[in-house]
Amino acid sequence: MQSARRSVGRAAAFLLALIVCVPALHAANEKIRLHVDDYQIDATIAPVTHKLTARAKVKFTALEDLATATLELNNALRVTAVTDDKGQTLQAERVSQDNTVRVALPAGLPKGQSMSLTFDYEGTLSNADESPVEGLKLAYVGNDITYLLYASRWFPMSNYGINRFSATISITAPTDFEIIGSGKESSGKVSIAGGESEEPKSAAAKARRQLGNTRDVQAKKEAAPSGATHTVTYTWDKPSFPGTIIAGKFVKTTSSEGGLNLTVWTLDDKKKFAQEYASTATKELFFDITLFAPPISSTLNIVQLPDDTVPSAWAPEIAAIAGHNIGEKVNYRLLANTIAHQWWGVEVSPANKNDWWLNDGFARYTEALYLEHLVGTAGFEEAVKDMSVGALAYQSVPLSSIGTLDVFSPEFQSVVSDKGAMILHMLRFVLGDSKFNTAMRTFAQQNSMKPVTVDQFREACEKIYGNSLVWFFSQWVDSTSAPEFKNKYTIFRMGNGKGFRIVGEISQDLDLFHMPVEMKVDTDGKTENKTIDVVGTNSPYALETFGKPRRITIDPNDRVLKNSTDIQLRTAILRGQALVQQGDLAEALKQFQSALAINKNSSLGHYRIAEVFYLQRNYQAAANEYRDSLNGDGEPRWTEVWSYIQLGKIFDITGQRERAVNSYRQAIQTNDNTQGAMDDARKYLNKPYEREKTSAQQ
The missing domain is CATH 1.10.390.10 (Neutral Protease Domain 2)
Incomplete structure (x- = not known):
């Protein structure tokens, strides 16, 4: 990915970041038939050969009568044996279409009963070819960093991201690897050239010795063929998601x-x-x-x-x-x-897929609250605008039915994160800062280490608020629309120096809409702020001011999620960025061009189109669009510095060094160091930019 896109394309990068927080689940219409309670996992990583060898004992409870246990497992991993509690070997069927392993239970398992299955499996984790998310590497064994992310399904799983579990995970790796996991850490044995130099200390390590066989010895030899290995065990005894292991030469x-x-x-x-x-x-x-x-x-x-x-x-x-x-x-x-x-x-996680915004939306708004704390109101307002764009980028499905979407789709990720965050932002306005903070804190404390539903959150807020909030959650969780406000008003001068009276009406096209909305009235004297209860499509109001009104602004502080031409432009651009991430450049161009139809002078719209042409190596068209970006409305400000840098790169690629140097100098003159722009400009000023060769060129 080119540096400019990586540096300034935060919205698209954020969509990608969410994948680790939005795990792979069964299809929305597939019923979950079992709940995993606990794991006992022993795994060996062999960085040189990229191999993972593991044994996982999975304790689960039937949610209905079971004849078959179905668990998800990364397609790159091959199951070599499955045994039950009595050591009996069971038949396992690999279904690659949905990354699952299905184990027949000869005696069945009645609803409410528990049992354990032990899986032996191994495989090579070196690329994204068998990833549960096409094209995205979520697990890798190698130097200098090995990572087994929870989202990769590197051990047998059920109802990922909702099924809370405890786990004891032992990892064997070369001794020069640090191993990081979740929970209480204990060291096991150290092996040198296949021989143990220390007695296992932990229960998991002792169990590993008892289960030891030729496979384990071979795995250790592969892990460190000419050196020593060590085993580290992590025990997390509370129900959560302790499924990520990262190891490396840290x-x-x-x-x-x-x-x-x-x-x-x-x-x-x-x-x-x-x-x-x-x-x-x-x-x-x-x-x-x-x-x-x-x-x-x-x-x-x-x-x-x-x-x-x-x-x-x-x-x-x-x-x-x-x-x-x-x-x-x-x-x-x-x-x-x-x-x-x-x-x-x-600590607090969604009880089902439709509650997912209680996870990612809450984290997103916490990020915004910290930004407000750190840099103040201006930075926070920009974050709210970003969240508004993400919230309205996709409006096909309400949050209450979000489980019908693919969790890895841009639609799902954008809605659960940004619309979820905007719901909290609006709820803060309705409750007031003090009650909002109390509600959030109480909700977190009372539901620690539990799955939660949206109804539970609503009830917790209602208890603090002192009144029903059904109208609020119905509007924002069960609906997809957002209002576009219009304001018509007449100003009357009142006699005897009593000031002015504004009689007007706020209109919007949502018949069931109901929200308090701020109004800012700029006058000859001080600015006055009023709050109007907007209900239905037409809401009349009457305001009095001492100074003569000069300008009236609806929702000046963006307390309400609403449509506007600026939001429509930015949502089209966001959808285009998501399509670029997916490699669909043709459809991305259509989205960016639709943004320019809203505002033909949008610097951001021209910049994003230029990026697509640059990716296609259509350098003349890219250069034209970067120049149009420089001649546009200048929003956002960073488009100027990065347009100059990108033009410089194009000149370098096409052998026009003098023109490239001039562009880099113009970039430096902007004095805008957004995402390290100055560093890049100075670097290419000293040394010409060279585009990385594609695999076909090497």
Whole structure:
């Protein structure tokens, strides 16, 4: 991905980041027939051969009478044996279409009864070919970082992201690998050239020895063919999602500020940034603690991910960030969102797929609240605009029926995250800051380590609010529409110096709409703010001011999710960015062109079209669009500096170094360092830009 798109395309990158927080589930219409209670997993990673060898004992409870147990497992992993509690070998069928393994239960399992199955399996995890998300690498075994993300289904799973479970996970890896997981850590045996030098100390390690066989010995030899291996066990005994393991040749940076046990794990080239990330993470944790009470654990590991996977991932006690997001300038928003999942995901999680916004929407708004705390109102208002765009980018399905969509689709991700966040933003306006904060804190405390529903959240808010909120949740959770306000009014001068009277009507096209709406009246004197209860399509009002009204603005602080020409333009652009991420450049162009139909001078619209032409290597068309972006409305401001940089790259690619140098100098003159623009401009000023060769060219 080119640096300009990676640097400034935050909205599209965010959609991708959500994949780790929006796990793969069965189809919406497939009934969940079992609940996994606990895992006992022993796995060996062999970085040289990219191989994972594992045994997983899965304890589950039948939610209805079962003849077959169906569990999800990454298609790259081959099941070699399945046994029941008595050691009897069972027949397993691999169904690659939905990444599942189906095990016949000869005696069946009645509803409410529990049993365990033990799976032996192995496979090579080196690319995204068998990923549960097409084209996206979620699990990888190799140097220098091995990652087994929960979303990859590297162990047998059911109802991913909803089924809370406990787990004891033992990982064997070369001794120069640090291993990070969730829960209480204990060290097991160390092996040198296949021989154990220490007696296993943990129960899981002892169980591993009892279950030891030729497969285990061979796996250890593959893990470190010319050196030693060690085993680390993580035990998480509370129902949550402790399914992510990250291992690698990490450098450890610790912080114990405020009693927290915070560790930053980076490769050596990122170590210089670790302390600043530790400091930022500490501030964000304490901010969240102030809002929601202490998390279930005071331990947090900030872990570097490679750049070939998602931008971020979370698990109990883990906030993982891709290497390109770790630099001199801390990506505090991405970090804040990822850390927020220690509450909204780890502690409190959705009871079903239609409740998913209680996870990602809550984390997104927590990120926005931290931004408000850090930079003030202006930065927060920009974040609200971004959330409004994401909330209205797709309006085909309401949040209450979001489970009908594919969880990996841009529609699902955009709605659960951004519309979910906007619902909280509007709820804050309705309740007021004090009651809103109390409701959020109480909800988090009372539902710690539990799945929750939207109705439970509504009831918790109603208890604090002191009145019914059915009208609010019906409008925003059960509906897809948003109003577009219009205002008609007449101003009358009142006698005897009493000021002015405004008689008007707010109209919009949603018959069932009901929300309080702010109005800002700019007068010759002071600015006056009023709140109007807007109900139905036409809402009359009457206001009195002392100074003569000059301008009336509806919802000046964006307290209500609403349509406007600016929002329509930005939503078209967001949909186009999502299509670019999917590789559908032709459809992306149509979306960007529809944005220009709304505003032909949109700098952002021209910039995004230029990006598509650049990806297609249509350099002349790209250059024309970058120039149109420079001559447009200048919104957002960063389009100027990055248009100059991109023009410079095009000139370098086409052998026009003098013109390239001039463009880089113009970029530097903007003094806009959005996402490191100045660094890139200076770098290419000193050394010509060279486009990476495609595999076909190599």
